[in-house]
Amino acid sequence: QVRLVESGGGLVQPGESLRLSCKAFGFTFDYYAVAWFRQAPGKEREGVSCISSSGLNTYYVDSVKGRFTISRDGAKNTVYLQMDGLKPEDPAVDYCAKKEIQYGADCAGGAIKRYEFEYWNQGTQVTVSS
Numbered sequence: 001q002v003r004l005v006e007s008g009g010g011l012v013q014p015g016e017s018l019r020l021s022c023k024a025f026g027f028t029f030d031y032y033a034v035a036w037f038r039q040a041p042g043k044e045r046e047g048v049s050c051i052s053s054s055g056l057n058t059y060y061v062d063s064v065k066g067r068f069t070i071s072r073d074g075a076k077n078t079v080y081l082q083m084d085g086l087k088p089e090d091p092a093v094d095y096c097a098k099k100e101i102q103y104g105a106d107c108a109g110g111a112i113k114r115y116e117f118e119y120w121n122q123g124t125q126v127t128v129s130s
Contacts, residue, residue: 007124046112
């Protein structure tokens with residue numbers, strides 16, 4: 001059964017860090033690009049970062065460039081999102097999803113398109129508060 005399970009969210013103060021994990025089950029992990037999305041209350045779900053199947057190509061939305069780092073570990077079937085310098089506008093439920101193979105295995109197409117990704121789970125809550 002294909003699943004992606006997020007973890008690592010929590011409550012931090014502004015400026016602090018969190019590392020989110022996305023553990024994959026039920027498919028050949030190394031074949032697929034994976035992206036992180038976030039959704040704040042009352043807002044659309046937005047693509048935050050993407051990593052290609054090889055790990056060599058990444059994408060970040062402008063609001064997190066220089067603060068977030070995406071990576072993947074094939075041996076653990078896991079994608080990570082290191083979130084440094086968290087800001088009050090970062091809180092959201094964060095989700096990971098895998099890119100459907102018909103749309104390719106890279107992240108070179110600019111802004112992350114939600115319809116290209118599948119297998120959404122419950123997400124992990126990130127809260128930033130002083």
